[in-house]
Every structure is written in structure tokens, then in C-alpha cells.
Amino acid sequence: MGLNILMAASEAVPFAKEGGLADVVGALPRALAARGHDVRVVMPRYLKVDRERYGLKLLPGVLVVPMGIIGTMYCGVYEGRLPGSGVSVYFLEHEQFYGRGGGLYEVDNVGYLDNDNRFIFLSKAALELCKMLDFRPDVVHAHDWHTAAIPVLLNTLYRGDPHVGNAASLLTIHNMQHQGTFYEGAMEVLGVGWEHFTFLGLEKDNQVNLLKGGLYHATLINTVSEGYAREIQTPEYGWGLEGVVRERRADLSGILNGVDYGEWSPESDPFIPASYTSENLDGKKICKRELQQAMGLPERDDVPLIGMVSRLVKQKGIDVLAEAIPRILELDAQFVMLGAGEPWAHFYFGDIQAAFPDRFRCVIGYDNPLAHRIEAGADFFLMPSAFEPCGLNQMYSLRYGTLPIVRATGGLDDSVENFDERSLSGTGFKFRDLNAGALFDTVGWAVHTWYHRRDAVEALIRNAMGRRFTWDESARGYEGLYAKAVVRRGRNAGR
Numbered sequence: 001m002g003l004n005i006l007m008a009a010s011e012a013v014p015f016a017k018e019g020g021l022a023d024v025v026g027a028l029p030r031a032l033a034a035r036g037h038d039v040r041v042v043m044p045r046y047l048k049v050d051r052e053r054y055g056l057k058l059l060p061g062v063l064v065v066p067m068g069i070i071g072t073m074y075c076g077v078y079e080g081r082l083p084g085s086g087v088s089v090y091f092l093e094h095e096q097f098y099g100r101g102g103g104l105y106e107v108d109n110v111g112y113l114d115n116d117n118r119f120i121f122l123s124k125a126a127l128e129l130c131k132m133l134d135f136r137p138d139v140v141h142a143h144d145w146h147t148a149a150i151p152v153l154l155n156t157l158y159r160g161d162p163h164v165g166n167a168a169s170l171l172t173i174h175n176m177q178h179q180g181t182f183y184e185g186a187m188e189v190l191g192v193g194w195e196h197f198t199f200l201g202l203e204k205d206n207q208v209n210l211l212k213g214g215l216y217h218a219t220l221i222n223t224v225s226e227g228y229a230r231e232i233q234t235p236e237y238g239w240g241l242e243g244v245v246r247e248r249r250a251d252l253s254g255i256l257n258g259v260d261y262g263e264w265s266p267e268s269d270p271f272i273p274a275s276y277t278s279e280n281l282d283g284k285k286i287c288k289r290e291l292q293q294a295m296g297l298p299e300r301d302d303v304p305l306i307g308m309v310s311r312l313v314k315q316k317g318i319d320v321l322a323e324a325i326p327r328i329l330e331l332d333a334q335f336v337m338l339g340a341g342e343p344w345a346h347f348y349f350g351d352i353q354a355a356f357p358d359r360f361r362c363v364i365g366y367d368n369p370l371a372h373r374i375e376a377g378a379d380f381f382l383m384p385s386a387f388e389p390c391g392l393n394q395m396y397s398l399r400y401g402t403l404p405i406v407r408a409t410g411g412l413d414d415s416v417e418n419f420d421e422r423s424l425s426g427t428g429f430k431f432r433d434l435n436a437g438a439l440f441d442t443v444g445w446a447v448h449t450w451y452h453r454r455d456a457v458e459a460l461i462r463n464a465m466g467r468r469f470t471w472d473e474s475a476r477g478y479e480g481l482y483a484k485a486v487v488r489r490g491r492n493a494g495r
């Protein structure tokens, strides 16, 4: 039977994106709707979300949002659709919170000082919206710290609410590092009462920790791979919340993200210069040439090309890569990097480009068409992540026959199968230890295989291109969690 699902998040493709979270929130609701559920998405109307371009319509009325000590606040609501679907997306129009230039969460690498208010507002407005729409969700699905206050609100201020009081909650963790920690005064904006500012609630190190509150209060919790669900129970990956996660491990599961193959398929990708299939890879050669040419690298078929598209932050292992890259570039291989992030990395990899102009190119910035051309034109795709809850690019790479070289962590470990020299099974190359030596050895192994084991590389490409991670499959997983959460909520006066 179809469920009513409210999905609340801080970003969604195609409207606003900083990372893979947006890909998930743009795709999962469509897959759920295709399975017969009534899914509604709610997110901020950031300045960059163009009302004309997406045909957004202003709904009549004003949303009234109680913001604790700040008092009552108001916002307009625009309605749009996820492209190619009937899924409604509701955009909160609030000039003071979302009407600014800069990034979604920060500007010049500094988080906005009012992020607590901005996202407590999102969480509360999401619930108030249900009244405005007369929508009674069976489940409210929150993502990351930005909407982690929702499970707390559902168990407290909104427990008796006729529209959302009975809704179960699911909190999906896409990243444990970012927890939404704020000074304790944020409790007065949340307005749930100081009795929740405890070790067994929102308090962590004398601060308000929204993710922690969500972890305690959500009916069920999941992460975006089974591997990451195990990892965050350990100090190495739990960022101080491993104890809370372990406490709730019976209610924790892992569901791997899917890929939007409408966007990411070498047969139909409009951004790449030639299409190709697993039966005929001629087009991939053209893509490689074009990429080399565009990047100003020698146009050679006889040298392997390693690609990377990433936020340039420590999570992605760029500090380890920085240490390993001079040695990697002594191999006869080319390297193209696209990304933006920490300023030191922009300078450092820029210097590497100056030192190895015929081997290494780095484009600092965000460029979706180029990301597609790198996926298609490279032979290998590198992701040396320190942690990776799911990771999308390795899944894209598999589809493009661009063999992933990954650190065996989280979703990378779950989605890439290591090359086995004897059986020629596998889809990529993996290493476990997070250090420059292990990274170099594994890139060396891949490059050596490329030069000396053509048969193996062909087998790996075939295996990789045959792998599928569909959203329908992930949606089935979520459907199972929603059903369980609804039953649990019906029985339980707590969560």
C-alpha cells in the first residue's frame, strides 16, 4: 500500500547541490513515487534556485513557524516538481535565511553564523508545511544534521499534532563528520525544553548537537552503505558519536545509493564527444583523446589516464594523495583532477601541474560537463577517501568502464570488487591502509596491469560495465524501513 512520505533536506538535484546528498534527494523520491508512494520534498528556496527556470508557483498563504525565543517567523512557499516526475518539491522562501549569495552552508570556507537558525527553521517549517497542505505523512524522512531536528520535534513539540504527531521518522546519515553543533542557546530556538539538553539527548561537549538529537529520537536510522553503518560504530569513523550509534545499532541499517543512469550512461551522455557501449569501446578512445587535448596533455593512446573528480577535502584523502602524487607521476601515466575545496590544495596541486606539465592537469572549480568527460575519457578513476559513506563517482566510473582505484572503506568497499589476478574477476583496484605507500602501490598495480595484462583490463572493463546500482533497488530498501518504522511508531509512545 502506498505511504505518505515527507522528505526534508537541505539540497536536491537539479535545484541546489554541494555533494552527493543532492543526487540522492533528487532521485530517491522519484523512485519511490514510481513504486506508488505519495512523496513530497521540502527544501529552502536558495537564491540560486531560479523560480522562472523551474516554473515554481507561489502557493497562497503564509507558513507560520514558531522559532522559540526568536518568536514567530513567516515564509512563503513555492511549489515545483522533480523533473520527469509528478513529485512536488516545496521551497521555503525566506529572504533572511536563504536569500544570500555564496554557498549553501558557507562562504569562503567559513560556515554561516546563523546555520543553527537556518536549519532549525527548515526542520520546523517542514512540519508546519504539512498543516498548510493538509498532508498527513506516515513517515518523515530526514537527511543529515540539517534536518536531524525533525525526529526530536516529532517526539516533543509535535507529538500531539493532528497532522504529523503520528508520523514515524527515518534519519539517513550521509556524513557523520558534520553534526550541526552550536552553542547551547540554540536550545531556546528549538524550544523543546532544557530537559533534552542532556547526555541522552541533544547535548555533546556542552553544545547543542543536532545530529546527536536525531540519532536518539529517530524511529529508525540508516546510512548509505552497509560498510559505513558498521564503521560509524567505531571511534575511527564515529566522530565522537560512535557510542550513540552503537546504542542504537539494532535500529541502524545500510542502503547503498543508486545511480541515475538517465544522466550517467556512455550510450546516451550528451556531454561526451562520442558514445560507446561495452561491446564497442571505440567511442571511449575518442573521449580519451578529446580529454587529453582539452587538458593540454600529450594525445597518446599508449599511456593510461587517471581521472579524479572530488571535493578537495580531507575526507577524500587528498592529503594522502598530496604526499603520494610526486611518486605516482614518476610512473608513465597521465592524471587529470577536477575539484574545489581547501585552499591549500588549490595551490599545492597547481604547483604539481607546473612541475609535471605533460603528466598532470588540475582544474579547480565545479564543472558537471567536465566531470562527465573525465568519467568517459579516463582509464582509471581514483578515490583514496579517508571515509566514504557511499560515494557516487566510483559507481559512475564502473558504468563508463573507467576502472576505480579506491580505498576499501564504506560504500567504496561495498560497490567495488577487487581485481583477482587469477580468475580475472573484479571491477577495480582496492587498498586498505590510509597512507601514501599503500596508495602508490595500488596505483602502480593498476598501471602495471594496464601495460602488461591487456586481457585482464578488458575483463575488468566488461565486469565493471555490467554492474548496476539502480534507484529502484534502493527504493525497495527504503520501503522496507518505512514499513518497519510505521509499525514501530504505532506501538511506541517514545520514538
Ligand code: ADP
Binding pocket: 018, 019, 020, 021, 023, 309, 310, 311, 338, 339, 340, 365, 366, 367, 368, 371, 390, 391, 392, 393
Ligand atoms: P560527496 O557528496 O561526499 O562529495 P559523492 O561521491 O556522493 O561525494 O558525490 C559527489 C557528487 O558531486 C558527484 O555527483 C560528483 O560528480 C559531483 N562533484 C564533486 N565535485 C565536483 C566538481 N568539482 N565538478 C563537478 N562535479 C563534482
Ligand code: GLC
Binding pocket: 019, 020, 021, 024, 174, 175, 224, 257, 388, 389, 390, 391, 392, 411
Ligand atoms: C555524502 C557522502 C557520500 C555519499 C553522499 C550521498 O556526501 O560523503 O559518500 O555518496 O553523501 O549519500
